[in-house]
Amino acid sequence: MNRTTLSLIAGTTALAAVTAFAALDSPSASGASTAKAAAELPVERAGLVCPAPSLSDIADTSYTSFTPVTKGAASGGKAELQAAAEQSADGTSDTKTGKDTKKKAEKPVLTPKEPGTPVTGDTSGADAPALVGTADGKFAPGWTVQETTEIAAGTGRGLQGVNCTAPDTEFWFPGASTSTDRTDYVHLTNPDDSAAVVDIELYGKGGAIKSTVPDGFTIPPHSSKPILLSTLTDEQQTDLTVHVNVRSGRVGAAVQALDDKVGGDWLAAAADPVGSLVLPGIPKDAIDVRLIAFTPGDADADLKVRLASPDGLITPAGNETLHVKSGMTTAADLGDVTRGEAGSLVLTPTDQSVPVVAALRVIRGKGAKQETAFIPATAPVGTRATSADNSGKSSALSLTAPTATVTVKVTASAGSEGGSPVTKTYTIKSGTTQDISAPVPSGLKGTYALTVEPTSDAPLYASRTLSATESGIPGFTIQTLPSDRGLVAVPEADEDLSVLQK
Numbered sequence: 001m002n003r004t005t006l007s008l009i010a011g012t013t014a015l016a017a018v019t020a021f022a023a024l025d026s027p028s029a030s031g032a033s034t035a036k037a038a039a040e041l042p043v044e045r046a047g048l049v050c051p052a053p054s055l056s057d058i059a060d061t062s063y064t065s066f067t068p069v070t071k072g073a074a075s076g077g078k079a080e081l082q083a084a085a086e087q088s089a090d091g092t093s094d095t096k097t098g099k100d101t102k103k104k105a106e107k108p109v110l111t112p113k114e115p116g117t118p119v120t121g122d123t124s125g126a127d128a129p130a131l132v133g134t135a136d137g138k139f140a141p142g143w144t145v146q147e148t149t150e151i152a153a154g155t156g157r158g159l160q161g162v163n164c165t166a167p168d169t170e171f172w173f174p175g176a177s178t179s180t181d182r183t184d185y186v187h188l189t190n191p192d193d194s195a196a197v198v199d200i201e202l203y204g205k206g207g208a209i210k211s212t213v214p215d216g217f218t219i220p221p222h223s224s225k226p227i228l229l230s231t232l233t234d235e236q237q238t239d240l241t242v243h244v245n246v247r248s249g250r251v252g253a254a255v256q257a258l259d260d261k262v263g264g265d266w267l268a269a270a271a272d273p274v275g276s277l278v279l280p281g282i283p284k285d286a287i288d289v290r291l292i293a294f295t296p297g298d299a300d301a302d303l304k305v306r307l308a309s310p311d312g313l314i315t316p317a318g319n320e321t322l323h324v325k326s327g328m329t330t331a332a333d334l335g336d337v338t339r340g341e342a343g344s345l346v347l348t349p350t351d352q353s354v355p356v357v358a359a360l361r362v363i364r365g366k367g368a369k370q371e372t373a374f375i376p377a378t379a380p381v382g383t384r385a386t387s388a389d390n391s392g393k394s395s396a397l398s399l400t401a402p403t404a405t406v407t408v409k410v411t412a413s414a415g416s417e418g419g420s421p422v423t424k425t426y427t428i429k430s431g432t433t434q435d436i437s438a439p440v441p442s443g444l445k446g447t448y449a450l451t452v453e454p455t456s457d458a459p460l461y462a463s464r465t466l467s468a469t470e471s472g473i474p475g476f477t478i479q480t481l482p483s484d485r486g487l488v489a490v491p492e493a494d495e496d497l498s499v500l501q502k
Contacts (some may be wrong), residue, residue, distance in 0.1 A: 026302040040383065040487040042073040042141035042375035049252030050081070050131040050164035051187035051266075053123070056156070060124045061149040063131070064389035066413065066449040067115040070141035070486055072454035077137015080108035081121075081145060083129040084189055084224050097205070114140055118388060118416040130224030132191040133164065142486030144449070146389040154471055155183055156264030158371040160256070161389075162478030163268065166485065167191050167250035172268040173242040174292040174329065175374055176255050178202075178230045183258040183303070184267075186242055187218065188251045189224040196249030200227060203294055204237040207327045218253055226256070232396065234424040239293035239331040241357065246247030246270075262363055263371040263479050271488050273297075275353030278308075280344040280433065281359050281398035281463030281478055282337070286362050287370075289334040291345065293324045293358040297447045300325050301354035307337055308344045308400050310327055313431040324356060342435040343402040344461065347377075360480070369473045371416050373465075378432075378480035380459040385481035387450045387464040396465040402456035403426040411453070412439040428460065434441060452481060 030498035040111035053061040065081060109131060112119045115138055135143040144376055145164040150159045167189075176184050190196045199216040202209040211232045219225050229242065241360040244253045271277070282289060295301040301324040306313045316337050324330045337343065347358060387397070390412070399408060411423040426432050431502060441448050454460045462481040 012408060013094050032037055036186035039490050040295060041490050042070045042486060043135070044074065044140055045136045046140040046143045046485065047166060048133045048143065048145050048164040049167055049191050050145060050147045050188040051162065051189060051252070051254045051256070052130040052226065053128050054149055054151060055126050055128050056151050058153065059126065059149050059151045061122065061128055061147060062389065063110055063121045064118050064146045064447055065110045066114050066118045066144050066258060066386060066388040066487070067112060067135065067139045068384070068386055068451045069116045073141050074137040077135070077139045077332045079112045079133065079139035079143060081131050081133035082270065084107045084132045084222050085129060086170070090501065103374045105226070116141060117414045118274065120211040120416050120447060122200060130187065130189045131164070132189065141482035142386050143386060144379055144386040144484055146390055148466065150470060150475065155260050156258030158263030158470070158473060159466060159475030159477045160265050161466055161479060162254055162266035163479050164253065167252045167336060169246040169250055171244040172273065172357040173255045173267055174228060174270055174357050175267050176240040176242045176257060177238055178233060178236050178240060180189050180236060180237045181260045182415060184229045185226040186229060186244065186302040187224060187226050187254050188219050190219040190221060190249060190251050192249055193221050194249060195220050196251050197247040198251060199245045199247060201243040201245065202229070203232060203243065203327060204235065204243040205239065205329055205331050209233050209235055216247065238476050239292050239329050241329045255465035257374065259305065259372055263475070265373045265428045267359065267374045268376050270357040270359050271379045273357050275349050275355060275356030277346060277347040277356060277358050278400060278402055278461040279375045279377050280400045280461040281375060282343045282345065282362060282460050283364060283465060283476070284338050284340055284342050284363055284435065286338055287336050288363040290361040291334055291335050292329060292361065293322060294329045295324045295326055295354050295356045298326055299353055299354050301356050302350040303347045303356065304350050306346045308346050308402055308431055308433040309341050310432055310434060313346065321350060323408055342398060342433050344398065344433040346402050351472055359489040364476060366475045369475055370426065371475050373476055373478045375463065375478050381452055381454055381462050381481060382483035383453070383487055384484055385452045385462055386484040387479065387481055389466070390448050390450055390464070392444065394462065394467050395438065396435055398433060398435050398463045398465070399426065399428045400433040400461040401430055402461065403430065403457060404469060405430045406458045406460045407455045408460055409453045409455055410438055411451045411464060413442045413449040415444040415448045416442050419443045419448065440458045
């Protein structure tokens with residue numbers, strides 16, 4: 001093996017380690033003279049955090065872990081998901097007592113056996129902790145964990161679901177609230193060995209809201225903290241944008257939005273601020289859709305509002321455009337905008353492009369039997385996206401191609417308790433949204449995962465809806481499907497990088 005080859009292997013290993021928690025789907029433009037076109041290689045390590053699922057004593061929560069089979073992935077490795085407070089067993093401080101402890105960590109909640117087959121676990125009650133997970137080797141590329149909770153009664157009753165997320169340093173949550181009928185928490189989970197310091201900023205219809213906690217929050221190592229938003233301000237606002245900014249360290253963040261009348265769900269972080277947005281997968285039977293948007297820049301944003309329907313892009317009557325004032329949260333009631341057909345909202349600038357974050361609050365059901373879910377603006381699928389915890393007719397997959405026709409391969413994995421994978425190919429026409437009959441594993445037993453892989457270059461957006469009727473209430477939850485972070489772009493080295501081996 002020559003020194004050039006050795007250099008490439010060394011550089012690849014180092015870069016893969018550095019990008020363990022932030023894999024890229026496409027090469028970045030670097031302009032470096034020593035870099036050729038970037039190659040996409042499987043990530044070698046991944047981390048996820050899951051928020052504490054509920055404060056209800058009658059909550060039942062399931063976790064599903066899945067790693068798709070990835071060409072070129074390592075042959076060894078492992079993955080496990082544990083309670084956050086059990087992550088450190090080397091004498092670090094206990095987060096409740098402050099005393100040093102050498103207590104051995106409990107058995108992991110989940111320990112996947114092989115890529116390609118989901119693994120499930122369950123918990124119940126109000127004491128279920130936040131979870132922290134790591135995966136390396138063959139388990140890391142595209143590792144996905146879904147947290148799903150059923151609550152039969154009380155505030156937030158219904159079906160709540162969230163994808164466990166990679167820790168990061170900044171999050172945007174348009175769609176939160178401090179109104180009297182809402183109880184919203186922002187959950188902050190620190191997976192690392194050092195404390196994280198986090199600022200929470202609130203923006204209402206009049207701009208920034210002064211917080212009662214101006215100095216931020218300290219999240220101890222290997223711990224999680226739910227922050228009730230109504231304790232940060234005396235103002236009652238129907239529509240808020242929450243900005244989580246991490247001054248030091250990293251956290252996972254998600255907002256749990258609980259309503260007294262129309263159930264509740266998790267509000268996942270919206271995609272980073274950009275000029276054009278897609279919010280995919282509005283259910284065809286949605287009775288009320290509310291759009292919440294915010295621009296953090298210095299300029300106002302003017303957006304064209306369109307619905308990508310099964311037949312193409314249409315403009316909702318009475319909601320043709322949306323004006324978003326700088327630094328202020330703006331909301332618009334779209335009503336039953338889908339009118340019985342699948343749909344996704346597409347927001348584009350009418351003139352100057354201004355970065356915006358946005359989310360939808362969606363309500364289904366009638367009278368006292370209504371339920372809520374949220375759809376944040378999301379990034380496109382990229383190379384591949386993965387959805388865990390599917391169960392046949394209770395799962396629906398929505399695909400949107402806003403600018404050009406896309407061909408996409410969808411694979412149903414083996415079931416968690418048995419069954420064989422099945423793959424189907426679909427064509428999503430330009431400007432449309434299609435609710436597809438996703439494939440189901442042959443001989444399915446248990447739950448299964450879906451992987452979505454576009455075979456053309458045009459952007460594709462996706463979401464998955466889970467449904468479960470409880471006491472006549474149509475419980476549902478929606479998860480968007482951006483890239484599963486399975487691949488990292490690694491620049492190819494030229495001859496002169498062999499100097500690293502001298």
